[in-house]
Amino acid sequence: MKKNNKKVIYWLLTGCILIFIMVIVGGITRLTDSGLSISNYKLITGTIPPIGEVEWQEAFDLYKQYPEYQKLHYHFTLEDFKSIYFWEWLHRLIGRVIGLVFIIPFIYFIATKQLTTATIKKCIILLVLGGFQGFLGWYMVKSGLVDMPDVSHYRLAAHLTTAFLTFAATLWVALDLIYTNRKPINIKFRNLIIISYLILIIQIVYGAFVAGLKAGLLHNHWPLMNENKFIHETVYVLEPFYKNLIENPSGIQFVHRTLAYLVVISIVMLWMKSRKMSLTLLQEKSINVLLILVGFQFLLGILTIVMAVPLWLGIAHQVGAFFLLSAMTFTLHRFSK
Secondary structure, three states: OOOOOHHHHHHHHHHHHHHHHHHHHHHHHHHOOOOOOOOOOOOOHHHOOOOHHHHHHHHHHHHOOOHHHHHHOOOOOHHHHHHHHHHHHHHHHHHHHHHHHHHHHHHHHHHOOOOOHHHHHHHHHHHHHHHHHHHHHHHHHHHOOOOOOOOOHHHHHHHHHHHHHHHHHHHHHHHHHHOOOOOOOOHHHHHHHHHHHHHHHHHHHHHHHHHHOOHHHOOOOOOOOOOOOOOOHHHHOOOOOOHHHHOOHHHHHHHHHHHHHHHHHHHHHHHHHHOOOOOOHHHHHHHHHHHHHHHHHHHHHHHHHHOOOOHHHHHHHHHHHHHHHHHHHHHHHHOOO
16 A cells, blocks of 8 residues: 555644644633633543533532632623633644544554554654643643632743644644655755744744733834833843843843844845745745745734734734744755755
8 A cells, every 4th residue: 555645644734724723722712811711621521511501600610719710700700701611612622633633543544554664753753742732731721720810921832832843743744745855955054944943933932921921911012112112121120130031021022022023034034045046946935935924924913012912913923923834844844855
């Protein structure tokens, strides 16, 4: 039987689409303060939401035992609770679906000998990443069930970044199967793409920090942080100084703003250098798409901060980051293989 066939490629790309959907729903869950509405984890029975008023009331009573209700949502009625419960339940449901969509076909493809040894090893790594992502999700939720009605921004960043990296790794494996021919590569240019990729990953981490600390609700001006300052004095109020870079909402927003310029500059430099190279059609298109997407994402970032993160713009900005990472992954693959 032919190995690494189209069915395997479609399976991996389906996984990419599901992860993309999960990230969107996760963003809605975060921006609607829905992430702590389910304070326990039941792998099987948790698939079905509460049925009937008795079960809903039991779920609501459990929610009332934790800080988010006691300090933030103490005015909630049962109907209010149902609205936030939905998003967290849907987010977890998609996670379960992704697990099944990956594991069941993976076992089938192995049993029918449709995967090479190399692809099996890569898919095992994807499986580990997916499992770790699920663990990080629950680990993140636990941090918001103790004292404060918010999850740890460190754990949120780990959860979100792992989702992005799991998507990128899945896409990479699919691309390995789609593009099987290997050609000589420009190592120096490939390394420049890797540097840009790393800057983008750090920017995604800081985007999660901004989300976790609600730093986007501060300093809603651009290009200055307020009407007359590029660096607001609240950026550097903590001691020691490094804490401003990882725990101070103003400092984190400043780093996120600054990294946005670096991401744009690095991709513009890639585009300019690529103009002087002999490229394949796919390489040329991938660089051009990168340039378009980074410009669009930069504009979305400005609008998101100026408008103080309305739900639709917050989601659009996260989706923009996802597309940018996808394009960067594709570009790196085309210049690496």
